[in-house]
Structures are given as C-alpha cells and as structure tokens.
Amino acid sequence: MKREISYAEGILEAFNYLLTNHQNVFVIGQGLWSPWYVGASMKDLDVKYGKERVIDSPVSELAVTGAAVGASICGYRPVVVHPRMDFMVLAIDQIVNQAAKWRHMFGGKSIAPVTIRGIINRGGEQGAQHSQALHSWFAHVPGLRVVMPATADDARDLLVASVLSDDPVMFIDDRWCYEHKSQVVDIEPVRLDSVEPRVLKEGNDVTILGIGYSSLLCLEASTNLEKDGISAEVIDLRILNPIKVKNILKSVEKTKRFVVVDGGWTNCGMAGELIARVMENISISDLSASPKRVTLTDAPAPTSSNLEEDYYTKSVDIEQVVKTMF
Amino acid sequence: MKREISYAEGILEAFNYLLTNHQNVFVIGQGLWSPWYVGASMKDLDVKYGKERVIDSPVSELAVTGAAVGASICGYRPVVVHPRMDFMVLAIDQIVNQAAKWRHMFGGKSIAPVTIRGIINRGGEQGAQHSQALHSWFAHVPGLRVVMPATADDARDLLVASVLSDDPVMFIDDRWCYEHKSQVVDIEPVRLDSVEPRVLKEGNDVTILGIGYSSLLCLEASTNLEKDGISAEVIDLRILNPIKVKNILKSVEKTKRFVVVDGGWTNCGMAGELIARVMENISISDLSASPKRVTLTDAPAPTSSNLEEDYYTKSVDIEQVVKTMF
Amino acid sequence: MDKLFDPKYFNDELAIEGFGSQELTKFLDAMILIRKAEEKLAENIENGVIKCPCHLGVGQEAIAVGVSSVLRNSDKVFGAHRSHSHFLALNSDLDGLFSEVLGKESGSSKGMGGSMHLIDRSVGFEGSVPIVSATIPIATGAALAAKLNKKGEVAVAYFGDGATEEGAFHESLNLASTHKLPVLYICENNLFSSHLHISLRQPSQRIARFAESHLIESATLDGNNVTEISKHCQKAVDKIRNTNRPYFLELITYRWKGHVGYREDMDVGVKRKEDLLVWRNRDPIRRLELALINSKTLTQDSINDIHASIDFRIKESWKRAIDGVFPEKNNLLDLVYSKK
Amino acid sequence: MDKLFDPKYFNDELAIEGFGSQELTKFLDAMILIRKAEEKLAENIENGVIKCPCHLGVGQEAIAVGVSSVLRNSDKVFGAHRSHSHFLALNSDLDGLFSEVLGKESGSSKGMGGSMHLIDRSVGFEGSVPIVSATIPIATGAALAAKLNKKGEVAVAYFGDGATEEGAFHESLNLASTHKLPVLYICENNLFSSHLHISLRQPSQRIARFAESHLIESATLDGNNVTEISKHCQKAVDKIRNTNRPYFLELITYRWKGHVGYREDMDVGVKRKEDLLVWRNRDPIRRLELALINSKTLTQDSINDIHASIDFRIKESWKRAIDGVFPEKNNLLDLVYSKK
C-alpha cells in the first residue's frame, strides 16, 4: 500500500527498521538524546531502543567517529551522526585515512562498514562555519561510498542500504530536503551498489542533473521551463561515489544539452566532475551546446539575510542558464 | 646571473630569503630540528635562525596548525610544515573552517596569512596512509590559495610569494619534484595573485596540462610524442585555487585537443575540473576530439612494488591517451 | 571545592575589599549592560526579528567582566559561540553587537559574521568562532606570537566545559606548557554542553584536572563572583607576563537560557526548571548589588539609575541597528581574498 | 618512579616467582623470536631488499610478549606503526610478517599493507596502522562493541608516548571513562617520538598522568620486565572484564634502532650513541635469561638451542617470503569495495 511520507519521516522509518531488524545496528553522535536539530528524523529512538544503542556523546567528533569505525570492524553496523558537516571535518582522519582504506590495506581481510550521516544544515543566517556542503570532498575518496538522497523514499531506502552495505558509507543529508514528500511502499532492502542515477522527470530538450537538494530545485525549474516550451529531463545523481553515468549519458545523447546543478562550491566539485564524465564518454558531435553548471557562490557562507539571498542557488538561476543554451 | 638549482634547493633558498628578510616569518612543524624527510629543503634552518623561529613540535597537527593560524592573525607569517598530507588532514578544521574563512567572516577586519606546506610523499611502498595527494580538496575551498609548483624556480619563487601573500596559502610540495633542476636568477618577489598557468613547452597539436609533478611527466611525454610527429603544448597549472584559465583556453583554441594529467584521484579532482572549465568557456566546435584526463588509479595506494608500478601514472600512459585523440 | 558545584552555596553578597567604588561601579555597569543587551536579543529572537542563531550567556556575566578588567588593549582575546559578554566587557559596543546580530553593515564584522563571529581589534578582541574548541589553538598561537614579539602581551582563550572534550584543547595545553607560552585559558564551566550535563560527558565535573595533567598552574573559582575573578586574574596575568607561562582558570557558573535562543527553562528539549530556580540565587549581579548597598558604596536609587540609563542606551542602540543598512552585495565575493 | 626513567636502574635479572618454567620459556622464546625477526628485517633493509618503511622495536619486546600472555583470541588488539612485536607475540607468524614486508601475496595483509598494516584476526590482532594515535579511538570502539555484545572481550590499544600528544588520545580516554568501556590502553613510553625526546615535547615524562586526569586506573611499570608486565596485565584484564572499565598501563622502555630503518645509533639524524649504550643494559631478553640461568630453570646450553632453532626458523621463513609471489594486479581495484 502506498503512503506519503516526508524526507524526515523517511529517515526515521529507516532508523526504526534498522534498529528493529538488525541487532548489530546502533547509533552514536552528538545530540541523540535530544535530537532537536534533526527535526523529526530521530524522534524517540533513545526511548524506544534504549540509551545503550542510541548513544549521545561528548563533543569529540574524532574519537566518536573512530569508535564507530572500531565497532564496525568488530561486527557492528554503527551510524555516526554529525549534526553538521562543518564539525565532521574534525573526524576526517577516521573517515578517509581509516575507514575508506581499511579493506584495501588489509587485503580484504577486514572491513569497516560504518555509516556516517553528515548533515548539511545551511541558510538561516548561520554563517561560514555552520553551512558547509562538502560532499565533493568525500566523493573524491576511493573506498568510501557517498550517498546523497533528494527524495523521501530515497532518504529511507538509501539509509537502509547504506547501513547494510559492507563498505563505509558517507550518507549526506540536506536539511532543506526534510519537508519534501513522496510516496513509499513497505521497506524492501536494496543493494547500495545497484543504485543508479534516477530520472525524476522525462524530457527531450535538455538534461538537468541535480545532486541532493539541488534535484528538487531542478524539478522546480523544469516546471517553469515547460512554460517556455523547454522540455527538461531531470535526473537525480543519488550516489556520488563510486559514480555511475550510464543513465546520464543516455539522457544527454537524447537531449543533446547538459546542465549540472550542485549546492557545493565550483572548483573540484561534483558539477565539474559530471561535465568531465559526460565529455569523456560521448562524442562532441552529440552535443548542441557547451555543457553548463550551476554551483554555489564561491565564497564562505555569509550571515546577513541580504547576502544569503544571493549566495544560494534558486530555481530561477537554473532556468536562466538553461535558456542560454537554446 | 643565471644558476641551476634543484627543486629542493629552491625551497631552501626561499626559506633562507624569507627568514633573513622578514623578521615576522617563522617555521613550525614536526621534524624541523631534524628534517631528514624533506631532503635538503630545510637544511640547517634551525641552526641559522635559531630554534625560536624554526620550531619543532609535538605530534599535534591540529593545535600546531591552529597556533600558526593564531600567530598569523597577530602579525606573523608562519609556515607550518606537514611532512605528509595524510597527517595534515587532522588539521583541516584550522585550515578550512578557520584560516580560509577568517577574512570573510570578520568583514575584512582581520586576516590569517598563514602558509601551510603540505608535502606529498608517495611511492616507496609506503602504502595507503602515507601516499595521499589531496590537493583537489583544498582547491575546492574559497578563501584558500592553493599552490603546487613543478619546477625548481617556481618552488622557490612561489613559496616566497605564498608567505608574502595576505591570504592563507596551501603550498603543496611533491617529493618527486625535489631533484628537478632549473635555471634561476636572484629572487624578485612576485605577487601570488598575478601568477598564471605557465607554458613549459610550445606545441600545436594538443594541449597537455599538468599539475605539480605531473607537469614533469607531461614534458617527458611530449618529447616522446614528438617522435610520433605530435607537437604537444605543455602547460603547468601552478595555482590550483583560485584558478585562472585564460592561457589554457588560448592554447586549446590553438591545438583543438586537450588532455589534463593529475596525480590525484579522478572523482571531483583537479583534472575533471579543468575539463569542465575548458568546456564551459570554449565553443564545442573549437575541439576536434573529446577532452581526456589521466589520473591516479582510483584506489588507496598499495605497498607492493608490483602494484605500485600500475598505480602511478607514467609518461607512457599520457602518450597513449594523447595518441587516441588523433 | 564541591560546594562550587552546589547551587546552595555562594549565593551571598560578594567580598569587595580592596576595590574602589569606581571600579566596583564599573563592574556592575558592565554586567548589567551585558545582561540587558542579551535580554534585548532574547526578546527579538522570540518575536522573530533576529534570525541568526544566538547563544546567550545570561547568568555568566561576571566572568568576562572580571577577566577583562585586568587586560590591556594589546592583549589578544578569543571567544567562541557564546561570546557576547566577552565582546561587550571589553568595549561596551552595543551598536557593534546589535548590528552584527542583525547582519548589518555597521556590525562589528560588517554584518558578515553574525552573533557567532564578533571582533573588535581596537580592544584586543581578536575574534570569536562557533566551532567548539577552535580558538584554543588559535589563542595559543597568539601567545606564541606574543612570546616572539616580546611586548608582554597575553593571549586569552575563552571556552566552555564541552570544549575540553575536543582533542584540540589538550593538544593546545601541551603546546603551551612545553613551549612556555603566555596564554590565559578561561574555562567557563556551566556544567552543560548543549542539552547534556557534564556528568553524562565526563567522569568528573572539575575541568582544572586537565591543566594539572599538562603541568599548567590552575585554579577553580566561583564564576559568578566578579571581584574574586578580577583579583585572581590580576595575579594570573602578572605571572603570565613575567614568566611566559600559561595559566588555567576554571570558573564554575550556570547559564540561565537555553543552549541557543531565548527560552529560559528549556534547553534544546531538556527541561531544567527546578535546577535553574536554585542556580538563579547565585546571580552575579544581585550579589554585587547587595555588597554595594550593604557597604553603602551605592544606594538602591543610584543602582536603579544605572539600570535606567542602560535601558535607554540599549533602546537607542537597538533602534540604530534596526535602521542600519545591509552589507553591499559585492562583499560576498570581494571579501574572499585580500587585494594584496 | 623516577628510577624507571634512569637507565642506571632496572638492569638486573627479573623476578620470576609465580611463573612456571614452561611459561617463562615461552616468554623467552617469544622475545627472541621478535628480536631476531626484526634483526633479519634490519639486515635486509640495510642491503636494500626491503623497500617498505619499517619501524623496528628492538629492545621493546617484553611489552608485547607480556601483554599478549594474558589475552584471548576473542580479544581485539590494535597496533600502530611499530607493531611487528604486537603481531608476532600473538601468532609467531614469521611468514605472515616477512611476506607482508616484502609485499607478497602470502603476507598477513596479502601484500597490500606492508610493515605498517599488519593483521591476523584469528588471534584477535585486528590491525595496525601508522597514522599516529588512529587506533586509539578504533580500539575504544572495539571496546564499545565488546560492551554491547557482552561476551567479555577486552580491546587493547598499543601506542607510543608521541601518540599521547594527539587529541584523539584524550578524546578516546574520556569516551572510555565516561561510557565505561572495556579497553586496555598500553602506552609504550620509549621517550622518543621520531627524533625528539619527550622533554622537548611534553612538560613531564610520565604519561600515566593523563589517565589520572580522565579518572582511569593506571600504572607505570618497567617496560623491559616481561614477568611483571604479564602479572600486572593479568590483574588489569581481569578487572576490565569484571567491571567494563578501562585501564591504562604505561611501560617505560627504549628503542635501540632509529625511528625508521636499520641504524642503531642514529635516529633520523640524531645521534644518541652514549644513551643507547646505557639503555642496552636494561635488555629485556638478557634480564630474563639471567633469571632463568640463575634459578636453574634453563641452562646456557638450552638457551643457546633456543637461539639456534629460532635462527633456523627465521632463515627458512625468510626464504619462503623471498620466493613468494606478488599480489595479482587486479587486487589494486578489486579490493577497494566489497562485493556486497
């Protein structure tokens, strides 16, 4: 039976599913006994599953993440929650030097199947150190699977898949998606490595690829573009590493125009990467316009509402870029 | 008068110049009182300038980097030395959350002109945690200038320029360049923000862009390609952020073929970024082949010499890719 | 020692011997200014005018006022996420704070930082940032600069009990201790990090034990006693200037508002109404007022005048902040890199 | 206590009361195996056969042997960059070590890790990595797993004095102390981090002071005394299993070789020939041999036999390692992600 749920509810359902069905799952991080900062997405987990399995922690990102890595090596499936990516950078050694390489450097004899939930929590005049979206960094690292859902059903199903994956997974969660709603059926676990970019809307004139929350903006833009007679195909990347491009290439070959929209900075970001992937894999004659990207303003996040207005991408920015291609 | 010096000597000359001419320069990091791991590039600095200005430190990457950031805020021009990028990730909060944003978030009222020398030290069966080249990460961050010299003269002159720049600079140093030799004249400080990608060798048929040590590989490849009648123009990127592409575009418009070579991983790396930059800025009809990139194998570094052989790019790999474009 | 953590104690009037009436009045004035400024912010968070996250330190005013009373403009002071008091205690610059919180051009960081990024270099306030523990190594580096420049400057790092759970804290203390750096570490131990009481985060409530482990001289004092803090800091700062050695001061206190925002009895979902009631008796302002009245240094009337005049200053300043303009759009990109 | 740091002391034969001859012989055997294995590596680093960076622990053998003597295969042990002894003390697997150092398929990590990434899960050796301090939080997490699975496992983290300068160390101790995790922290305090003596890095040589600051029970012992280490560890491990609380053991020792590589009197550029001469008198092997001979547990002849038989094993194992094949090329990409 289909039901409609929000993204935040999707996350909560995933946690409930995992904690109920998998005794080796536990959750650890700051704020878990009072998870006000993640909306409803973790409500009452500590009450339902006990404070032994839903563990609030000292302000020690590095050791807490390392502890989760250690527990994952010993058979557990921990989810570490970092309320903000900005704080999580303190734990990068454990994520990138340890977890991502554990399997490879030990010749496959051990794995570190930890899931790290890094939350992008921006806007609201929070400023330079509370607004970062560093997903492109993690996508750079072989050994780490990087997941960034845009829709409620994906939020739920990809979180389940992340925790059940035998690899370390960076699950990136954008607060701006939390109210997004979609239809779901009951949870049927999928294999994370089988997940491909998803066509959210079909179209013929241009392929607009979104990443995380940007995919929702792309949908919005596509609706407006229709009024201008432009039929946009919208694709949601979903998995940032290892990256799969088959669906994207197929779409670009059809539409002959390609725009990537990402809420991260430009240089060495996900948007440029996808342009490069497309360019190396199609023949130039398949394109009728130079590929374009729409990215975050290349500056630290401001606090002033006046500047925030300019700083973040809006769907109209996407529409404008698309229109220059015709 | 022209002299020939090695890259390592270039670094040493830069330190001598800075410590002699700028009383507010000091150096801090692990190993400075016994700098065996950086070849001759820091020889006797502690003896010449005293242990107060050339400071060896505890094994505390985060605090030591933060201390340098703090001293830079208070009028000093510290250079923090990280013998390996792999260790430096422990200090990312100070580099990325603090130094890179300091000027912007305080409305220009304060600056953090620290220079961070992050060394890429790979090969030699050192394995996954002692071989990383994470320059693309730092290039992603607005507010941080990222410098990666390939030649001896640049090593010297760009280190001087980095320390004299009013912005925080990530100066990335590849051990594999240390023996490279070039001609220099006396030091004439240049402004870091005036430095553009540098044409190392002119050619007509293909533009090969290198980054750091890769530029030396590109030169090697171009010599061999000549024998096959391919005239390659080799450009060295030098400054990874903020990026400047004018010279590159001009070259590609001439050669109509573009290959980027980078010693970092593929996904969200510098090579893909440059393909994207070129694609958004030229018209598709200017290209006679799809752009290509040559990057590091997308895996943690192995230790076995047998696998290292495959893992790292050789000039012949570049030659092969170039040849497919004709 | 244990009594410091028990709100039943240390609720009486302060000892004021050795302080002149002018100095005591300055303390009172400064604490009331901070209290009322933060209450003004609370009011405007509640009514929705302020959007920027604000961490209010109501109840903790004695610390910044006591510490700042012994500092020079050439000293280098660093704050954290809860730093309105650190800023105001040095400069009383209501306009700079209010405008900054509203993201206005006239703010202390030109509207680029908000509540969590305050700066005023003219008085040595070198910046506050909300990454927990981040300014501890930075202040340690300011002390390294002070040691090198030999001008007798002292660096000051303010941070909370939660920050001592971050590795950066320990690394910094070791660096300062080993390299003999002139830094004053001020730990405002308010027993909470966000919603979590210290007993759920550490095996002991007393933070100064870490200073001991790094062989740094330290003391644990009543954080709601401005005269004692001032007196003790004077000694500590003199010692630092003379010896180039770090000093660690733990100040036990309690915050009256929630972790972030305006609420009183709720802390990011955690109710603590009863506790708060008891802790309010340790009010640093009331305890000084009592001492001033009992010692006849000030009358209740003159204290009322102080309140009234500060109310007026706050009203005027808030108006100016509200009327201020937003930063120019070009700041967004123009401030990323230096022009040199 | 101070005597532990003075190489003039603790040079005599070991006390062996309470240990059977079989156990003592096992200690001796294990220490000699480790010593000779590392000397074999040193020889082949010097002659250029080994390219992979090796951090030898010659002189520190008693620690791993003493600690391992009380562990179960189900315990979870983590090492660091200098972990040959930790590995061999648990499994005596010369082939696994030698092949790994040579990057051969038959190595303990299938040739994918080299000297700095050893693993043998069959005996609970869960891995060693060279990022200083990195396995301290990881072992702490293994202890969290042990606490959750209630099987009485103990996690063990080996690390050096240098590692205690990293924030991760302090964060981990706080986590273990607050959440009551069954972990045994073993600090091999050899007074050096690379080229720097501890007096240039910390204000005190005694590392256990940090355990005290985190309210973790601790002891500082002679790290070159295998019987004492074994006895003390037995008590510590029993306590950990019974109470789920961490325990911290600091073991004072000295390494005879340079930080990395084969040299004896040079430490990455730092000469310390004189110091080394004195410290060699605290040789953990010689001290046990003396005790065994004086107590007539073993004769010099039987000890010679042990040496000879180990020499033989090492020669044979080295030959097998040299003859071994390299990992298949496809490992490079195939091992990055799991197939599931």
Ligand SMILES: Cc1ncc(C[n+]2csc(CCOP(=O)(O)OP(=O)(O)O)c2C)c(N)n1
């Ligand atoms: C590195 C980092 N981790 C987590 C946070 C979220 N956070 C903000 S304030 C705070 C509490 C800090 O407690 P404490 O240091 O005692 O200061 P107080 O709030 O009590 O003044 C936390 C956890 C952060 N800002 N930075």
Ligand SMILES: Cc1ncc(C[n+]2csc(CCOP(=O)(O)OP(=O)(O)O)c2C)c(N)n1
């Ligand atoms: C994070 C990090 N920083 C620096 C290094 C370089 N390094 C390798 S071993 C070592 C010394 C560590 O000293 P200690 O922990 O006492 O161990 P020991 O070498 O004495 O066994 C250092 C600094 C590293 N590997 N990792």
Ligand SMILES: [Mg+2]
């Ligand atoms: Mg607190």
Ligand SMILES: [Mg+2]
């Ligand atoms: Mg050591």
